[in-house]
């Protein structure tokens with residue numbers, strides 16, 4: 001197990017609030033305790049954990065190129081699982097104009113500063129985004145001694161659990177501005193204010209703050225997949241994976257939030273359990289399957305994971321596919337068709353960009369291997 005950080009455990013290492021481990025360990029732990037417990041489980045299961053070991057690429061023969069404090073080396077493996085997670089799109093990629101002051105960051109950087117280095121980079125923050133991780137940023141700010149003066153989303157409502165939103169409103173008194181976006185950031189040398197635009201009316205107003213935290217709007221950490229020439233899914237922009245989490249390159253699997261940005265940590269961890277079965281079969285000599293049937297989403301649907309149906313019709317992690325829309329949709333009938341034949345249809349209650357909806361997997365046996373892509377669409381209501 002290779003990780004470029006000094007400690008294993010990924011994001012939960014620096015998310016010091018409670019609530020990790022519910023689905024996989026059936027208990028509520030803080031992020032660091034959860035990370036430590038999973039690392040301990042991996043070690044006691046026989047894995048050698050090498051930290052400060054960054055995988056930088058692949059040799060032509062398929063070996064991994066690793067850089068560590070002791071130097072560079074190559075590592076050959078018969079199976080490789082990419083579990084590099086996802087990250088939040090930073091300000092530069094969101095093309096927000098203004099000056100370039102200090103105090104603009106993602107939740108991940110905020111959490112590292114507060115929890116790993118004991119410093120809070122501001123006192124009055126604007127949080128951009130209103131999904132689970134945005135509320136995690138709110139908690140982090142509070143632990144660091146800062147206050148969120150506004151949470152801003154371009155969606156018509158927040159996309160977290162109602163209890164989180166209620167808690168934030170009551171405990172932290174943080175106003176939620178829906179259908180708003182940050183259209184300018186100003187200040188020198190630190191952030192002094194942001195300009196917010198009401199997307200319904202086009203009116204703008206300035207909000208005084210010294211910190212802007214960009215949350216959500218995920219990009220999978222897919223560099224190693226790209227370097228390996230692995231096909232990416234156009235929806236998730238992570239590697240295209242079948243339900244056993246096999247990529248298009250024999251011997252290379254992908255698990256966790258590289259496949260779906262961003263699910264909670266326990267969902268990522270359970271996909272690790274799931275991929276282990278396919279890895280074991282591969283190591284036991286099971287042949288790599290022929291390319292399966294891709295599942296494509298038509299707008300306004302955004303992505304589905306896993307996104308390929310293999311000939312072995314393996315069940316997906318937790319027996320379900322995860323689906324997101326590019327925008328918040330009211331309850332809607334969804335249909336999945338292949339070459340004009342309906343594979344599945346049903347009404348889904350909640351669909352949006354910030355939280356996944358489960359799609360059952362009972363249609364997988366009806367997919368014709370060798371046929372066209374399966375198309376998932378949300379016909380406009382009549």
Ligand SMILES: Cc1cc2nc3c(=O)[nH]c(=O)nc-3n(C[C@H](O)[C@H](O)[C@H](O)COP(=O)(O)OP(=O)(O)OC[C@H]3O[C@@H](n4cnc5c(N)ncnc54)[C@H](O)[C@@H]3O)c2cc1C
Pocket residue numbers: 002003004005008009010011012015020053054055056083084085086087088107108109111133136221224255256257258262263264265266268269
């Ligand atoms: C800021 C933030 C806050 C979050 N808060 C919560 C929360 O409160 N609760 C929750 O349930 N979920 C939360 N999430 C969702 C989070 O993504 C999951 O919790 C979970 O950590 C995903 O697991 P993962 O293994 O897929 O990825 P990660 O946890 O991101 O782990 C990926 C690991 O891969 C390593 N890595 C990447 N590239 C390389 C490379 N080339 N070589 C070596 N190592 C590499 C990284 O160092 C990292 O340790 C949060 C996510 C973010 C970004």
